[in-house]
Amino acid sequence: MIIVSTTNDQYAKHLGVMLTSLLENSKNRERIKIFIIDGDLSRVNKKRLRQVVARYKKEITFLTPDHKLFRKFPAESTIGYITRDTYYRIGLPILLDKNIHKVLYLDCDLIVKGDLTRLWEINLKGYALAAVNETYWYGSWEKDRLLSELGLAKESLYFNAGVLLLNIKKWREMNVSKRLVNFLKAHPNLRYMDQDAMNVVLHRYWLRIHCKWNYTTYHWDSVPNVNPKIIHFCGWHKPWNTEIRYREDYLKYLQLSGWDRDKTVK
DSSP: OEEEEEEOTTTHHHHHHHHHHHHHTOTTGGGOEEEEEESSOOHHHHHHHHHHHHTTTOOEEEEOOOHHHHTTSOSBOTTSSOBGGGGGGGGHHHHSOTTOOEEEEEOSSEEEOSOOHHHHTOOOTTOSEEEEEOGGGOOHHHHHHHHHTTOOOTTOOOEEEEEEEEEHHHHHHHTHHHHHHHHHHHOTTOTTHHHHHHHHHTTTSEEEEOGGGSEETTHHHHSOSOOOSEEEOOSSOOTTTSOOTTHHHHHHHHHHHTTTTOOOOO
16 A cells, blocks of 8 residues: 655644554555655654654655746645645656556545555546545535636536545556646636646546545535544644544544654754
């Protein structure tokens, strides 16, 4: 299982929590390989992240994105909390070795609550990715945005890009990265940045999977009675700044990560 995430210094701690939750709940931990796209991480935070996974006898391979490719893109989204670092995953087919054909991308602001083997084993067939639909909770404004901003039909499904099972081989064949960059250059002020671009460019090439694999903040009330494998803290309200549901789970893995306890890193 090949895990990829991306982070900067602001989110390094939360990535440490996510990786702790992933490794704590993995039945086949020895089969996991971890790649982190480096958003100008400090030496200290890189060392801390390595220490987090070393507790589980794992290592991290840091990937350096082509910053020039995204320099002219907006520094953050129009809603404020999504930064330019989100674009770096677009370059995964270039950043990863040619013999890697499939990866599981995970955002920093989530925790893993169960083993992800079944998610990893999903057959992507001819799809470019598998993801969770988030239009369960859409009202008229959100549906109108699909048409007015993205040119998608109002009844279209739209996926959240915080958890993506990526068919890297298909991305290379379809030249997806270049198509996404071109779309983003033509549409520089998208509300959800590369997530919007992926939903347009790959509109017919993504596989819908159960929301337990990316149980976002917006699913909690619209799709209750789910036993989530991944809890994703979307939006402004995070467990480190607000008393929200599942905060105790985040704090549990924070403690296990040792991040706040190990302050002697040099």
